[in-house]
Amino acid sequence: MFISQEDVPWSKFESNVEKIRDDDESFPTMDAWIVSFTDPKAIKPLQEYLRGRPTLWEQVQHLKLIRRGVSSSEETIFQVVVGVSPYPPNDLPAGYSTPEQCQIPATPSLTRAQLKMKNELWPTVFTPHLLPAEIKFTEAEVKRITEGLQLAVDEAVRARAIGELSIAGCLLPDQYLDSPLVSHDTRVSTGHPLRHTVMNLVRALADKVLMDTRAPLVVVDPDNNLVIADTDKTTSISRGVDTPSPLQNGEGYQLTGRTLFITHEPCLMCTMALVHSRVKEVFYIFPMAQTGGCGSRALVPELPTINHRFNVWRFKQEKLASTLSSVETIVIPENLDA
Numbered sequence: 001m002f003i004s005q006e007d008v009p010w011s012k013f014e015s016n017v018e019k020i021r022d023d024d025e026s027f028p029t030m031d032a033w034i035v036s037f038t039d040p041k042a043i044k045p046l047q048e049y050l051r052g053r054p055t056l057w058e059q060v061q062h063l064k065l066i067r068r069g070v071s072s073s074e075e076t077i078f079q080v081v082v083g084v085s086p087y088p089p090n091d092l093p094a095g096y097s098t099p100e101q102c103q104i105p106a107t108p109s110l111t112r113a114q115l116k117m118k119n120e121l122w123p124t125v126f127t128p129h130l131l132p133a134e135i136k137f138t139e140a141e142v143k144r145i146t147e148g149l150q151l152a153v154d155e156a157v158r159a160r161a162i163g164e165l166s167i168a169g170c171l172l173p174d175q176y177l178d179s180p181l182v183s184h185d186t187r188v189s190t191g192h193p194l195r196h197t198v199m200n201l202v203r204a205l206a207d208k209v210l211m212d213t214r215a216p217l218v219v220v221d222p223d224n225n226l227v228i229a230d231t232d233k234t235t236s237i238s239r240g241v242d243t244p245s246p247l248q249n250g251e252g253y254q255l256t257g258r259t260l261f262i263t264h265e266p267c268l269m270c271t272m273a274l275v276h277s278r279v280k281e282v283f284y285i286f287p288m289a290q291t292g293g294c295g296s297r298a299l300v301p302e303l304p305t306i307n308h309r310f311n312v313w314r315f316k317q318e319k320l321a322s323t324l325s326s327v328e329t330i331v332i333p334e335n336l337d338a
C-alpha cells in the first residue's frame with residue numbers, strides 16, 4: 001500500500017526544476033547567437049565548428065542543431081546556434097552572415113506539450129525519460145518520518161524548557177545507532193555562536209558512533225609517545241611502529257545514508273555541514289524565510305558547484321496541527337538562523 005506525494009504531510013522542495021504540467025505556459029530560456037544561410041552545404045562546416053568547442057557543444061545538447069524556416073521570398077532558410085556567451089563568436093568559418101542574437105529554450109522538452117511550445121522558439125530534443133519518477137511512501141515510511149519529526153519537536157520543547165532556543169533535530173536508529181539520537185541548539189547555554197542543532201548533532205553522532213567503530217584515537221603523551229586514547233586501557237606504542245589503520249573511505253562522512261529530521265530549516269552554515277557529512281535527505285518542519293539554506297534563502301544542495309546532493313522535504317504547514325503535537329510551542333522568529 002503506497003501513499004502518493006500529494007497525500008503525505010510533506011512535499012519535496014525543488015527550486016530550478018522546470019514545471020512539467022502540460023498546460024504550463026512558461027519555460028526557461030537563454031540568449032544565443034545564430035547564423036542564417038540558404039545553402040545546405042554550409043551546415044557541415046558549422047557542425048565541425050561546434051564539435052571543436054566542447055563547452056559550447058555541451059550547452060546546446062538539448063537543442064536540434066539546425067532550424068529550417070522559409071523566407072518571405074519562399075526560399076528555405078537554415079539557422080544554426082553558434083554561441084551562447086554574451087558576446088558574438090568572432091572565429092566562425094569564413095562566409096557566414098554576422099551572428100544575430102535570439103532567445104532559445106534553456107532545457108529539453110519533457111512532455112509533448114513542451115515540445116510544441118519550445119519548437120516555436122527553437123526545436124529541442126524530446127526527453128520524456130528525464131521526468132522525475134513519482135516518489136511514493138509506504139505506510140511504514142510515513143509512520144517512521146512522522147515519528148522522527150515528533151522526536152525532534154519533543155526535544156525542541158525540552159530545549160525551550162531549559163532556556164535554549166527551541167530548535168532540535170533527530171536521527172532514527174539504524175545498523176550503528178541502537179536508539180534515536182536527538183540534539184538541540186545550545187547557543188544560549190554555551191554562549192558559542194556556532195552551536196546550532198546540526199553542528200551539535202553531527203558532533204554527538206561522531207562521539208557516539210565513530211569512536212566505537214573507527215580506528216582508535218591517537219594522542220601524544222607527555223613522554224612524546226603515541227598513545228591510543230582509550231580510557232580503560234591506555235596503551236603506549238613507540239612512534240612509527242604500530243600506527244593505527246587510517247579511516248576507511250567514507251567513514252569520515254557521518255551522515256552517509258541517514259535522514260535528518262529537524263524542527264527548523266537549517267541555516268546556510270548547517271546546510272553546508274550536511275553536504276559535507278553526506279546526509280541522504282532532510283525533513284524540516286518550519287521554513288526559515290530569511291536564513292534557510294534548504295530552500296528559503298538558497299537551496300544549497302542544488303547549487304551547481306556542490307559535490308553532494310540530497311533531497312529536501314518541507315512540512316506542509318496546513319498539516320502541522322493534525323500531524324504533530326506541541327509543534328505550536330516551538331515557533332521562533334523568522335530572522336533567527338537554525
Ligand SMILES: [Zn+2]
Nearest residue numbers: 196267270338
Ligand atoms: Zn545553523
